[in-house]
Amino acid sequence: MPQPHVAVIGTGVIGAMTAWHLARRGAAVLAFDAYSPGHDRGASAGESRIFRTAYKEGSNYVPLLCQAGRLWRELEAGTTTELLTMCGGLTIGAADHPDVLAVRGCAEENGLDHEVLDAETARRRFPQHRIDDDEVAVLDPAAGVLRPEPAVQAALRAAADAGAAVLPHHPVDELAETGTGWRITSGGEHFDADHVVFAPGPWARRLEPLRQLPIEVRMITACWFAARDIAAHGPDRLPIAIRRHREAAFSCFPLLDGVAIKMVPHHLGFPALDDPGALPRSAAPEFARAASEAADRLLPGVTPHPVRIGTFADGFTPDDHALLGPLPGRRNATVMTGFSGHGFKLAPVFGEIGADLVLRGGTEHDIAHLDPNRELVRDA
Ligand SMILES: Cc1cc2nc3c(=O)[nH]c(=O)nc-3n(C[C@H](O)[C@H](O)[C@H](O)COP(=O)(O)OP(=O)(O)OC[C@H]3O[C@@H](n4cnc5c(N)ncnc54)[C@H](O)[C@@H]3O)c2cc1C
Structure with missing residues (x-):
């Protein structure tokens, strides 16, 4: 049977991984992006991403995370860059904090290796953190740090090696259903496809077929703090x-750039934006001051004034779980968006699932919690 022509709209990490899986399974892939692979205007950039397996967001992610871990290694085998460094992962907080309980619960329920360190042991092993006497640290050894820009590029290279046409600087302006497939317009050029995979990240609601989806654009800000002892803050120690x-x-990431560790202050919020195009390129002074205060209190080995601040956009759903499945109300269309600030680590398995949905009309992976048809209410 001839393999379908598939257009992938957006090659952030999700579209790039989907293009890779589709192409290596024989589909004729056209992968469009408005910008360059690994660009910094969307959700898939900023030096580092967390991979973890004991998942506070729910045990239904654990099989997906295990498969994602295997696929990261497979992708990495074709590159010269380490994409995933298994430095382990800590969840630090009061023993009865809901996130600490959720991580422990997930590890116990799924028989995952983990250690619960009391405050004294945690301070001895990880002096980079200030830890109070009533706190614990849960150590997940199946956790690590991913490198987003090389990862996107590696997936697109693998897709191209398998025959995909990768088209950076090709913003898709219009899509029209033709009865048997889709006509895609980019910069006045027309392209035909049997199936469209929508992977536009936070830009989802700019595309007419996705306009009704409950995706909110939010800004996530990362701060880098210079480490006083560089060696003590690398992934082999932190x-x-x-x-x-x-x-x-x-969240806190080991030092990868020879200078600074990265911190994403969740307590300062992920404000909503009208559109990813409205993303400010830096943070307000009060944001920087508040992030500095947290670093000063809790990260004793850094100079608590950010040497670098980066702002990024991701698409969020009302329940913080992605939309992944056939696009409601349309034929020959798969939607993959709304990864809600935690999609990177799972991207290789989401790409595999995207290819399953296109090529087989279903998947063996359990993705019921990501069904785009589930009941979701968009704010105003
Ligand atoms: C600062 C930050 C920290 C995060 N930390 C973590 C973490 O530690 N661990 C984790 O697992 N996840 C994390 N996440 C979440 C994760 O990075 C995202 O969920 C994931 O990168 C989403 O990828 P995406 O491909 O959906 O979106 P994007 O990377 O934004 O890609 C969408 C692409 O579509 C393109 N596009 C959109 N519209 C069009 C169009 N009309 N025509 C052509 N191209 C188009 C865009 O140019 C873009 O390249 C974080 C996110 C952010 C922002």
């Missing part, structure tokens, strides 16, 4: 961390 401390909540 795991990724989810830190919960009274009013402060942040």
Whole structure:
């Protein structure tokens, strides 16, 4: 049977991984992006991403995470760059904090290796964190740090090697159903496809067929703090961390650039934007001051004033779980969007699922919680 022509709209990490899986399974792939692979205007850039397996977001992700881990290694085997460094992962907070309980619960329920360190042991092993006497640290050894820009590029190279046509700087302006497939217009050129995969990240609602989806664009801001002892903050000594401390909540990444560790302060919020085009290129001074205060209190080995700040956009759904499946109300269309600030680590398995949906009309992976038809209410 001839393999279908598939257009993938958007080659952030999700579209790139989907293009890879589709192409290696024989589909004729056209992969469009408005910008360059690994660009910094959307959700798939900023030096590092967390991979973890004991997942506070729910046990239904664990089989997906295990498969994602295997696929990261497979993709990495075809590159010269380490994409995933298994430095381990800490969740640090009060023993009864909901996120600490959720991580422990997920690890126990799924028989995942983990250690629960009391405050004294955690301080001895990880002096990079200030930890109070009533806190614990849950160590997930099946966690690590991913490199987003090389990862997107590796997936697109693998897709191209398998025959995909990768088209950066090709914003898709219009899509029309033709009865048997789709006509795609980009910069005045027309392209025909049997099936469209929509992977536009936070730009979803700019595309007419996705306009009704409950995707909210939000800004996530990352701050880099210079480490006083560079060696002590590299991935061989500092795991990724989810830190919960009274009013402060942040994720923390080991030093990869020779200068600074990265912190994403969750407690300062992920404000909504009208459109990814409205993303400010830096943070307000009060944001920087508040992030500095948290670093000063909880990360004793850094100079607590950011040497670098980066702003990024991701698409969020009302329940913080992605939309992944056939696009409601349309034929020959798959939607993959709304990864809600935690999609990167899972991208290789989501790409595999995207290819399953296009080529086989279904998947063995359990993705019921990501069904685009589930009941979701969009705010105003
Ligand atoms: C700062 C930050 C930190 C995060 N941390 C983590 C983490 O530690 N671990 C984790 O697992 N996840 C994390 N996430 C979430 C994860 O990075 C995202 O969920 C994921 O990258 C989403 O990828 P995407 O491909 O859907 O979106 P994007 O990367 O934004 O890609 C969408 C692409 O579509 C293109 N596009 C859109 N419209 C069009 C069009 N009309 N024509 C052509 N191209 C178009 C865009 O140019 C873009 O390249 C984080 C996200 C952010 C922003």
